[in-house]
Amino acid sequence: MPATRTLPTAEAVDLIGLTRELAEKELAPRVGDAEAEERFPREVFRTLGRAGLLSLPYPEEHGGGGQPYEIYLQVLEEIAAVWSSVAVGVSVHALSCYGLATFGTAEQKREWLPRMLGGDLLGAYCLSEAHAGSDPGALRTRAVRDGDDYVLNGAKAWTTHAGHADFYTVMARTSDDGSHGISCFLVPADTPGVSADPPERKMGLTGSATATVRLTDVRVPAGRRLGAEGQGLAIALASLDCGRLGIAAVAVGLAQGALDHAVNYARERETFGRAIIDHQGLAFVLADMAAAVQSARATTLAAARLKDQGLPFGSEASIAKLVATDNAMKVTTDAVQVLGGYGYTRDFPVERYMREAKVMQIFEGTNQIQRLIIGRALKQHDRGTLRVRNGEN
Known part of the structure; x- marks a missing residue:
């Protein structure tokens, strides 16, 4: 439902x-x-x-x-x-x-x-590299200024929509000044030198193409640099705060879908002369699943409202991503359990939901990274901000 x-x-x-x-x-x-x-x-x-x-x-x-x-x-x-x-x-x-x-x-x-x-174009986001997943400041893809252009060389791993996107937002190094040496570029997919490897063979989300994007002497006009030179990592991190809210919402929806299938099955399946939802042991499992979905939704929307009010929301986005994706993993696992042997077959979608939930704990920053972000924010914790919703302080 x-x-x-x-x-x-x-x-x-x-x-x-x-x-x-x-x-x-x-x-x-x-x-x-x-x-x-x-x-x-x-x-x-x-x-x-x-x-x-x-x-x-x-x-x-x-x-x-x-x-x-x-x-x-x-x-x-x-x-x-x-x-x-x-x-x-x-x-x-x-x-x-x-x-x-x-x-x-x-x-x-x-x-x-x-x-x-407008709806006709599809984008992709190129930040991660094979050696620089949770540490984007270590990326090695280069953008070298050449007159009015930049020439990009490198490889971007784990790119969603690779090979299908119409444009790529690419983070590349323009200097050796550590995290301050990264810049952001908007690269059309049909630019000469842009290619994609065959898709990764993933456990879940198999309808989503994930692959390495390769940049070989890709010439991009300087006018396609977004922000100033060296501002790329700041752009990337700000983007990820929003992206984490997106993945939190996806995890909530995934968990809701798994809960719906489990409840429908429990209403229809009978053992010992009554629907299995009427057995207290299983009803408690479903109740915990519902509580997990509702709490993840509330946490995610609370962070979204901070963003909508123009307030800092980075730590809250990490909390939402952590809570929603961990809960999705638990809810989908329990959904398989509710369906018993049928839940382990591909005749029902809950086994797919369970496989899909796992990656939610990994991308847009692993949940271990989210805990680091949250912990750092707690060190700087103040009394917070009070504001009338949709109004002034």
């Missing part, structure tokens, strides 16, 4: 209704085959783009939806409850637009952002 939501506007209610309808009619009939065949559903992203769901958190003046993160994340949830690979893709696309939307010049935004947010 879908999540119960309290939404701030009639427009938000309509948006969630549209998302549920698209998920039911466009996503649900495709998800099983696409995941089994490890096929990237590019046409689904075009459908979502035409519906305006790829651009929700960005300004209307540039073709975005102008929605607060509180609403955008609930849209991600609704998609993830049906198809996590697609929900992750929507989050990654939003992440790939962040550098331009937030740090680009007015001219850069006017030139590129409307097309990126």
Whole structure:
């Protein structure tokens, strides 16, 4: 059963209704085959783009939806409850637009952002490298200035949409000044020298293409640098705060989908003359699953409201990502248990949900990294900020 939501506007209610309808009619009939065949559903992203769901958190003046993160994340949830690979893709696309939307010049935004947010283009985010996953400051991809251009060389690992994206937001080193020597570039996918390796063979999210992007003498005009030289890591880290909220919402939606399947099965399956949901032992498992989903949702939306109010939210985003993804792993594991032997077969989607939940604890910064971020924030903890919601201090 879908999540119960309290939404701030009639427009938000309509948006969630549209998302549920698209998920039911466009996503649900495709998800099983696409995941089994490890096929990237590019046409689904075009459908979502035409519906305006790829651009929700960005300004209307540039073709975005102008929605607060509180609403955008609930849209991600609704998609993830049906198809996590697609929900992750929507989050990654939003992440790939962040550098331009937030740090680009007015001219850069006017030139590129409307097309990126229009629904026809799909983005990818290139930060991680094979030797620099949790330590982005150690990246080695180079961007060397050559007249009015930069020439990029290197390889970016674990890139979602690699080989299918229309543009890549790439972090590359422009100097040897450690974390201050990284810059950000917007690279069209058809630029000569850009290529993608075959997709990784993953345990889950098999409908999402993940591969290494290779940059070989890729010439990019200096006008495609976002922000100043050396500002790239700051852009990347700010992007990741938003991306962590996106993945938290995807994890909540994934857990909601697993809970829904488990409850429906428990209502229909009978043992000893009654539905298994009527057995206290199993009812308690389902109750714990529901509590985990609700608490993860509340934590994620609380962090989103801080962002929407313009308040610091980095630590809260890490908490949301940690809580939501750990809870998703527990909920999906319990969903398999509820279905018993059937849960371990591919005749039911809960085994897929369980495989998909695992990576949620890994990408956008492992949950061990989230604990480091949270711990560091606690060292600097003050009394916090009091503010009337949607008002002034």
